[in-house]
Amino acid sequence: MDIFVISDFNADLVSRHLSADRTAPSSKALACPYGQLYQSLSAPPPMGSDSVVFVWTRPEGAISEWQSQLDGRPTQMEDLLAGVDLFCDAVVAQAGKCRLLLVASWLPSQAGRGLGMLDWSPDGNASRLAQMNLRLAQRLSQVKNAFVLDAQKWIDAAQPARDSKFWYLAKTPFTEGVHKAASADVKAAIRGVTGQTRKLIIVDLDDTLWGGIVGDDGWQNLKIGGHDPIGEAHADFQRALLSLNHRGIALAVVSKNTESTALESIDQHPEMILRRKNFAGWRINWNDKAGNIVELV
Numbered sequence: 515m516d517i518f519v520i521s522d523f524n525a526d527l528v529s530r531h532l533s534a535d536r537t538a539p540s541s542k543a544l545a546c547p548y549g550q551l552y553q554s555l556s557a558p559p560p561m562g563s564d565s566v567v568f569v570w571t572r573p574e575g576a577i578s579e580w581q582s583q584l585d586g587r588p589t590q591m592e593d594l595l596a597g598v599d600l601f602c603d604a605v606v607a608q609a610g611k612c613r614l615l616l617v618a619s620w621l622p623s624q625a626g627r628g629l630g631m632l633d634w635s636p637d638g639n640a641s642r643l644a645q646m647n648l649r650l651a652q653r654l655s656q657v658k659n660a661f662v663l664d665a666q667k668w669i670d671a672a673q674p675a676r677d678s679k680f681w682y683l684a685k686t687p688f689t690e691g692v693h694k695a696a697s698a699d700v701k702a703a704i705r706g707v708t709g710q711t712r713k714l715i716i717v718d719l720d721d722t723l724w725g726g727i728v729g730d731d732g733w734q735n736l737k738i739g740g741h742d743p744i745g746e747a748h749a750d751f752q753r754a755l756l757s758l759n760h761r762g763i764a765l766a767v768v769s770k771n772t773e774s775t776a777l778e779s780i781d782q783h784p785e786m787i788l789r790r791k792n793f794a795g796w797r798i799n800w801n802d803k804a805g806n807i808v809e810l811v
Contacts (some may be wrong), residue, residue, distance in 0.1 A: 515704060516561035517543040522551040522575025522609070524685040528568075531697035531741055541701070546780055548685060551575060555604040558611045567608055569698050570618040570665070572687060572802045573643060577603050580646075583639060597647050602653040609660045614707050616700055616744050617654060618665040624687055654668060661703060668695035712763065714794070715755065716807060719769040719776055723788065724748050728779050729771060734745050739785035752787035759792055767796035769804045 517532050519525040525545040532543035546554035546562065547707075551571060559565045573580040577597035583589045609615040620643060622628075628639040635641060647662075654660045663746075669675040672691025680686050705711050720727045725737030725744040737745035759765050765788070769776060776798045781791050797806035 515539040515541045515708075516559075516563055516565040517541050517568055517700070517704075518554075518559040518561055519543060519545040519570065520554045521546065521569070521682075522549070522571045523568060523687055524548050527684075527686060527690060528570065528696050529691040531694050532568075532700060535697055535701055537698075537705075539701075539708065540622075540706060541704075550767065552604055554609075557606045559608075564613050565612060566614045566704055567612045568616045568618075569605060569608070570696065571601075571620070572623060573646065574618040574623055576620075577646070579676070580623075583642060589642075592635075593647065594642060594646055594713065595649050598649045599653070602650060602683065605654065605660065606657055609657050613659065614704065615660040615767050617650070617658070617660065617704055619650065619662055621665050621669060624681070658762075660682070661707075663696075663699055663703060668692045668699065671695035709798075714760065714764045714766060714811065716766045716768050716810065717755070719767060719771060719779075719798075722748075723752060723767075724779070724783070724786075728775055733775075733779035733783050736779060736783060738783060738787075745785070749785060749787055756787055756792060761771070764769050764794040765792055766794050766810055767798060768803055768810060769798050770800055771798050773798040 515527070519529045519532070523770050529543035529545040533540065542561075545655060548688050555723045556570070559567055562603060569781060574584060577591045579589055583594065603618060605615065622639065622643060629637070631639040632638050651662050654662055668688075669692060672689055674689055675692050676687060677689050680689060690755065719724060720729075721739075725748050726735060727741075728736060739749040755765055769775075773796075777790065778790070780786060795810055796808045799806070
């Protein structure tokens with residue numbers, strides 16, 4: 515899978531991570547020349563129309579009016595949104611030239627102190643950047659092969675996420691950890707679009723869905739929820755699985771237990787988040803687990 519990275523900063527680092535990442539699908543990435551954002555958006559991807567285009571920009575690099583906002587000069591929200599629309603027009607045009615287009619949401623700029631406690635006021639940087647991101651998401655939601663990725667997750671995954679030296683030395687506003695997290699998110703998005711995501715999660719029961727051994731303790735004494743750190747952790751684990759189930763991921767159980775005892779626990783324990791109806795199937799017996807997994811799948 516060929517990936518073309520379009521950015522207003524030096525994106526060689528993320529392109530190298532994308533090429534080196536061994537998770538599926540195998541990829542070869544190329545970054546656009548530095549300072550060629552809109553020129554690259556207006557041209558077809560160099561690898562052809564079947565490639566993926568990843569657009570990652572700073573708001574001040576993509577929207578000229580945002581630099582005025584950072585400088586503290588009077589700026590109208592309408593002018594900022596007009597700049598977003600111009601950027602979106604270029605992005606939408608690029609989407610027609612590639613297989614898949616991924617766009618990073620805008621992050622707060624490293625430069626500019628903002629308004630402190632007033633930053634979420636109507637004229638503040640935080641408030642206005644949120645409106646710009648919302649306009650970006652709304653515009654691209656109308657394009658079938660374009661998706662916005664939440665770049666804040668990449669910042670959260672890296673410590674530190676920013677270092678001024680990276681900008682002055684390499685013209686990139688983020689540390690390597692941010693680029694690595696962005697690469698992983700891009701690969702995950704590609705897997706989702708190409709049907710390579712996981713479809714089934716198989717779990718055990720004892721000390722997995724609940725704390726304790728049901729055959730020894732009885733379902734009444736299992737730790738699920740309640741005012742207990744172990745019980746709360748297992749309840750939250752079940753809640754996370756249920757969320758995946760609601761998104762279309764099938765759930766199943768493979769466990770060495772007596773089936774009637776285990777199913778009674780699932781049906782009767784008042785703190786269970788997952789119930790029998792949430793499982794596509796199960797193999798609860800004393801047979802080899804690996805064999806049970808093959809048979810169940």
